[in-house]
Amino acid sequence: MTPQHSPTTLPQCQNLQAQVDAVLNLLKQEPTLQARVDTSTVRASLKKAIAPTFEIVFAGAFSAGKSMLINALLERELLYSAEGHATGTECQIAYAEPTQERVVLTFLSEAEVLSQVQLLGKKLGLNLHDPQQATLLLQEQSLMDTLRDSCIAIIQQEGGESKSERAKQASAFKLLIQGFTDNKKYIDKTTNRTLSMEQFDFKNLQEAASYARRGSNSAVLRRVEYYCHHPLLQDGNVLVDTPGIDAPVKRDAELTYTKIENPDTSAVVCVLKPASSGDMTSEETEMLERIRQNPGVRDRVFYIFNRIDETWYNAQLRQRLDNLIGEQFRDSQRVYKTSGLLGFWGSQLRQTNASDRFGLNSFFAVSVTPDLEAPQFINEFNRYCSSSGKLSGDKFRVDVRSYESATENYVRILTEQGSGLVEQLIKDSGIEEFRTAITRYLMEEKRPLLLVNLADDLQPICINLRRNYLESWHYLKAQPQDVNALKEQEIQLLSKQLKDVGDEYKEHINAIVNEVVASNTNVAFEADFTKLKAKMVSRLDELLTTFSVSHVHQQAQASHRRNSVVPLIGILSEAFYYLANGLEEVLVAAVTELVANFFQQLTTQIQKQEYYRNLYRLLGNDSDIEQNLKQLETIVSSALINAARVECDRYVRERPEFFTEGTSSLFQLRQTLQQACRGYDHYNMIEAEPAIRQLLKIDFEEKVRDTVMRSFRQVINQSLNNQLLPIANLQAEQILAQYDRARAYLAKALEKEAEEKIRQNQRQLAEVEQRIGVFNEAVEGINSCLEAMQLDRHRLPTLDRSDLLLLPINDNIQALQELLAIGEGN
Numbered sequence: 001m002t003p004q005h006s007p008t009t010l011p012q013c014q015n016l017q018a019q020v021d022a023v024l025n026l027l028k029q030e031p032t033l034q035a036r037v038d039t040s041t042v043r044a045s046l047k048k049a050i051a052p053t054f055e056i057v058f059a060g061a062f063s064a065g066k067s068m069l070i071n072a073l074l075e076r077e078l079l080y081s082a083e084g085h086a087t088g089t090e091c092q093i094a095y096a097e098p099t100q101e102r103v104v105l106t107f108l109s110e111a112e113v114l115s116q117v118q119l120l121g122k123k124l125g126l127n128l129h130d131p132q133q134a135t136l137l138l139q140e141q142s143l144m145d146t147l148r149d150s151c152i153a154i155i156q157q158e159g160g161e162s163k164s165e166r167a168k169q170a171s172a173f174k175l176l177i178q179g180f181t182d183n184k185k186y187i188d189k190t191t192n193r194t195l196s197m198e199q200f201d202f203k204n205l206q207e208a209a210s211y212a213r214r215g216s217n218s219a220v221l222r223r224v225e226y227y228c229h230h231p232l233l234q235d236g237n238v239l240v241d242t243p244g245i246d247a248p249v250k251r252d253a254e255l256t257y258t259k260i261e262n263p264d265t266s267a268v269v270c271v272l273k274p275a276s277s278g279d280m281t282s283e284e285t286e287m288l289e290r291i292r293q294n295p296g297v298r299d300r301v302f303y304i305f306n307r308i309d310e311t312w313y314n315a316q317l318r319q320r321l322d323n324l325i326g327e328q329f330r331d332s333q334r335v336y337k338t339s340g341l342l343g344f345w346g347s348q349l350r351q352t353n354a355s356d357r358f359g360l361n362s363f364f365a366v367s368v369t370p371d372l373e374a375p376q377f378i379n380e381f382n383r384y385c386s387s388s389g390k391l392s393g394d395k396f397r398v399d400v401r402s403y404e405s406a407t408e409n410y411v412r413i414l415t416e417q418g419s420g421l422v423e424q425l426i427k428d429s430g431i432e433e434f435r436t437a438i439t440r441y442l443m444e445e446k447r448p449l450l451l452v453n454l455a456d457d458l459q460p461i462c463i464n465l466r467r468n469y470l471e472s473w474h475y476l477k478a479q480p481q482d483v484n485a486l487k488e489q490e491i492q493l494l495s496k497q498l499k500d501v502g503d504e505y506k507e508h509i510n511a512i513v514n515e516v517v518a519s520n521t522n523v524a525f526e527a528d529f530t531k532l533k534a535k536m537v538s539r540l541d542e543l544l545t546t547f548s549v550s551h552v553h554q555q556a557q558a559s560h561r562r563n564s565v566v567p568l569i570g571i572l573s574e575a576f577y578y579l580a581n582g583l584e585e586v587l588v589a590a591v592t593e594l595v596a597n598f599f600q601q602l603t604t605q606i607q608k609q610e611y612y613r614n615l616y617r618l619l620g621n622d623s624d625i626e627q628n629l630k631q632l633e634t635i636v637s638s639a640l641i642n643a644a645r646v647e648c649d650r651y652v653r654e655r656p657e658f659f660t661e662g663t664s665s666l667f668q669l670r671q672t673l674q675q676a677c678r679g680y681d682h683y684n685m686i687e688a689e690p691a692i693r694q695l696l697k698i699d700f701e702e703k704v705r706d707t708v709m710r711s712f713r714q715v716i717n718q719s720l721n722n723q724l725l726p727i728a729n730l731q732a733e734q735i736l737a738q739y740d741r742a743r744a745y746l747a748k749a750l751e752k753e754a755e756e757k758i759r760q761n762q763r764q765l766a767e768v769e770q771r772i773g774v775f776n777e778a779v780e781g782i783n784s785c786l787e788a789m790q791l792d793r794h795r796l797p798t799l800d801r802s803d804l805l806l807l808p809i810n811d812n813i814q815a816l817q818e819l820l821a822i823g824e825g826n
Contacts, residue, residue, distance in 0.1 A: 013050075013785035020046050022778035023458065026465055026771055033464050042461065044263055044295050045454040051266075053094075053236040054446060056438075059260050059291075060271030061283055062168065062244030065306040065340040067091075069271055070241055072344035072431045073438070074230050077363070078209045079241055089218050090255060091241040093226040095233035103208035104225040106194045107186050113176065113220060116251070120173040124166070126150060144177050151177075178216035192222050232435075237442050240265075245283045260287065263296035269304055269438075275337065276307040278320045280328075298453065302438060303329055308337040308430060309380065312388040336434040342384065343431025345377040349414070349422045358414045360407060374406035381425070382409050390428045396421060448789050455786060455794040462779055462796045469772050470803055476765040479758075494742055497618060502732030504611035505625070509728035512602060517717040528597050529716075532590040533708040539586040540704050543579050544697055549689040552578070571692065576652050579700055584648035587707075591640045591716070598720075599633040615735065618742045623735045628727065636723050643715045651703050772799050 024042065027034050048054075058066040067079035070093065079091055096102065108116075126147065151174035158167035186193055197208035205228055211217055212224045233239070242259055243252035260268055268291050274280055291297055305325070311318035321337075329335050345359075352359045364375050373379075385391065386400035396417060400409050414421065426432055515522040552574040603626060606612055615622055776798050783795045 010785065010788045012781075012788040015781055016050055016785055017046065019778040019781040020454070020458065022774055023461060023465070023782075026775055026778075027461055029771070030465065030468055033461075033468060037461055037464070039461075041295055042454070042457045045450070045457045047263075048266060048296065049447075049450045049454045051236070053238050054266045054442070055238045055240055055264060056267045056269060056442075057240045057242060057259050057265050058269045058271060059242050059245065059256050059287060060304075060306075061273050061281060062246050064244065064271040064273050066244075066269075066271045067241055068340035068344055069269075069304065069306060069338065069431075070239055072338075072340045072347065072429075073232060073239075073435050074228070075344070075347045076228065076230070077213070077344075077348075078205075078226055078228065079213065089221045089224055089243070090259070091212075091224045091226065093228060093233065093239040093241075095237065096227035096229055098229045100227065101205040101229060102227050103197045103202070103205060103212060104194060104227075105186075105197070105200075105208075105212060105221055106192050106223040106225075107183065107188075108220050108222050109192055110187050110189045112192075112222070113180050113187065116176055117173075119250070120169055120176065121147075123169050124151070124154065124173060141181070144181060148174050148177050172219070175215045175219040179218070179220035182216055183220050187220060232439055232442060235442070235447070245287050246281070257287070257290060260291050260297075261294050263294065265294065265296055267300035267302070268297055269302045271304045271306050273307070274324055275305045275317065275321050276310040278317055280324065301332070302334045302336065302434075303332055304434065305335070305337045306340055309339040309342060309384065309388065312390065313383070334437070336430060336437065338430040338434050340429075340431065341377055341380060342425055343429035345381075346422055346426040346429060347431070349425075350419070354411075354415050357407075357411050360411065374410070378406050378410045382406055382413075384425065384428075385409075385413055385421075388428070391421075391424065396424070448791055451786060451789055451791060452794050455782070455791070455796060458782070458796055462775075462798075465775055466797050466799055469768055469775065469799060472764070472768045473772070476761055476768065479761050491743060491746065494618065494746060495736075495739055497614065498736050498739060498742060501611045501615050501618070502735040504609070505606075505735070506728045506732050508606065508609060508611070509724055512605065513720055513724050516598075517721050524601050525594075525598055528594045529713065532587070532594055535586050535590050536583060536704050536708050539583060540579070540700055543582045544693050544700075547575060547578065547689075547693060547696065549692060572695070575692065575696055576654075579696060580648050580651035583651060583700075583704065584645055587644040587648055587712075588641050591644050591712075592637055594716070595633060595637040595640060599629055599636075603629055618746060619738055620745045623731070623738055625731060628731060632723060632727055636719055639719050639723070640716060643719070644712070647707055647712055647715070651700065655699060655702060775799065 020042065024039055027037060027039065058070060060066050070079055071077050074093070078093065151170040154170035155161055155167050155174075158164045158170070161167055161171040180187065186195060197205075200208065200211065202208040202211065205226070209226065212221065218224075240259065242256040245253050245256050247253045247256075259265060270284075270288065270291070272280065272284055291301060305321060311321055325335060348363060349358060352362065356362045364378070382400050385398040391398055398413055398417065398421070400413070404412070512522070516525050520526050549571060552571050606625065606629075612622065612625070615625075779796045779798045783798075786792065786794050786796075
């Protein structure tokens with residue numbers, strides 16, 4: 001399968017970057033359009049379309065089979081893969097010519113190893129919290145041997161390396177210790193050393209890959225870069241193997257999440273475990289969600305349900321997997337079921353025969369010893385032959401004998417069945433189907449689809465720019481080209497402009513009144529009213545504190561000289577007048593200040609409005625807006641001062657509740673009467689002064705509260721509403737009535753303005769023409785690239801020469817000639 005053309009190699013696509021940049025720069029010059037468009041998606045699409053590399057990240061849970069799946073795709077044993085082993089290293093596999101194959105290894109620093117030692121030691125309860133103790137561990141071989149034995153003991157207690165989370169962590173710790181011991185000379189204190197395979201005296205890729213695959217070595221490797229020859233890796237395709245998203249070491253899992261969220265990641269192969277576990281894990285669900293949020297990946301996601309062979313032996317697992325795919329992945333066209341283990345080793349069996357016992361004497365030789373069980377593949381192969389139900393009895397007569405060992409059954413069955421069984425195994429593994437699909441995508445579909453994504457993202461931008469240029473062109477061409485015509489046009493618009501100013505003034509006043517009356521969003525007004533409330537409450541406290549029974553007693557006696565005795569009711573009457581008048585002074589002053597501040601703020605806001613500036617341009621004055629507002633301020637202030645006096649005048653009358661049976665005020669009144677009326681001289685009254693103050697406080701606090709919290713705010717709102725809105729309507733009518741004056745004023749200024757307006761229109765028209773030329777040149781260049789990639793249906797819209805025929809008939813010929821001149825100039 002030959003790779004399709006790339007935008008980076010086709011002559012028609014060499015300037016794609018500059019052409020897209022030109023379109024985006026044109027968009028920047030149109031602020032109203034730019035505000036509605038997110039260009040980051042276009043830039044991400046462009047980056048993918050012209051990038052020399054295309055990263056395909058393999059991501060999934062611990063022990064999901066990512067490494068084995070990559071080995072199966074490439075049909076080479078590059079990456080380490082074993083039951084219970086967690087890849088903790090990012091592995092990148094890129095293309096190389098056959099003679100240029102190589103491996104580049106980057107090691108962890110000693111500081112990073114130390115960090116992992118402390119982390120895993122803490123999780124396993126091995127008492128390595130002290131950094132000095134952990135540092136000493138890396139220097140003492142005997143301490144490391146002791147810790148390795150502790151890890152082996154934990155694994156045995158848990159029943160195996162993959163049997164529990166604790167066992168996985170112990171296995172990772174054991175490999176880390178062994179890897180540090182074996183590779184100490186390559187590990188720097190603080191930096192990550194990068195070494196080529198020649199520095200290890202490896203003769204070829206196989207030797208270097210064998211070293212990197214060893215679990216203890218991979219534990220201390222930060223990154224492994226493979227450069228190998230395989231058609232799948234051509235055209236810049238890079239396969240990336242990542243640690244499990246639930247890896248024992250949290251840093252490893254974060255490495256994977258960082259990778260799938262990186263905008264440079266082009267595609268993701270999600271290797272999922274529900275085929276063997278029955279359900280999606282929370283980590284797998286989070287992984288899929290994070291992938292969806294990466295705009296660099298879009299829909300370039302392959303969903304691989306690995307270990308599909310587990311469902312061959314368990315009908316319940318098979319049904320749960322089918323339900324999951326039907327419910328959550330029904331909209332995806334890239335869902336595959338695979339067995340990386342069977343697919344990879346099946347492909348390796350193609351290179352073997354009976355003479356090397358079908359790999360037992362070659363690639364399985366290290367695994368087959370008297371002390372160890374048969375390799376996992378051999379056990380799974382025998383299981384496939386005996387219990388999978390995949391082999392037709394008519395075509396394959398396979399007998400797995402209980403009295404033979406696993407390896408004896410393996411060799412005998414392959415000797416009897418030959419290559420037909422191997423090919424059936426590979427087919428059932430699903431690897432060939434997945435390899436064919438991803439190869440077709442990477443070699444035939446990838447580049448065109450990346451360019452289609454770019455074109456789709458550019459299309460709304462091009463449509464908006466094209467529409468904007470056409471509207472601007474039509475508008476500017478429709479403008480008068482001589483001074484008299486332009487003056488006449490401006491005068492014809494005068495009445496509408498005056499009406500617009502009046503309407504905008506009314507709307508502005510309505511909005512400000514609404515802020516005050518219907519909400520609390522006018523911050524300055526609310527602050528002033530809060531001050532009014534505070535002053536009223538504070539003044540009441542002052543008046544109650546300074547109230548003197550003796551002084552009031554003297555005033556009452558002075559009014560009735562024939563009598564030497566003053567009734568308590570007389571004292572209370574004078575007190576009510578005293579408090580009411582004192583509060584009136586404060587309320588009048590506060591409301592006067594509030595009105596003055598409100599109208600000052602209102603005037604300032606009006607002066608900042610565009611309609612106010614337009615009014616000056618049309619009339620040379622503000623049509624008495626400020627003068628009318630000053631007069632209105634006086635009216636409103638007078639009305640509210642009168643309202644304040646009426647409000648406080650009512651304080652002289654007791655509240656109805658004052659005498660209601662069972663209330664605190666009545667109780668206090670009785671107490672005060674009893675205390676003040678024990679004698680006839682004023683001393684009894686003076687002794688009752690605290691009680692009198694308390695009685696006054698009970699009555700007046702409620703009155704003041706009602707004023708500041710309810711009644712007087714309503715009075716203010718009503719006054720502003722009743723006064724401002726009618727005046728705004730009258731002002732709008734007054735502005736419109738200024739037409740004759742505005743016409744005379746405008747005629748004086750229009751001569752000079754008209755000449756400048758014509759020159760300005762001509763400049764703007766020239767700018768639009770220049771931008772149309774740049775736009776057409778850039779878009780036609782992008783379209784040439786699309787055509788070269790046989791994507792004609794995704795061409796972007798340009799400004800066609802016939803578009804200006806929408807102009808009025810008398811302008812058609814001249815406009816068309818000018819547009820043709822633009823085209824010829826480009």
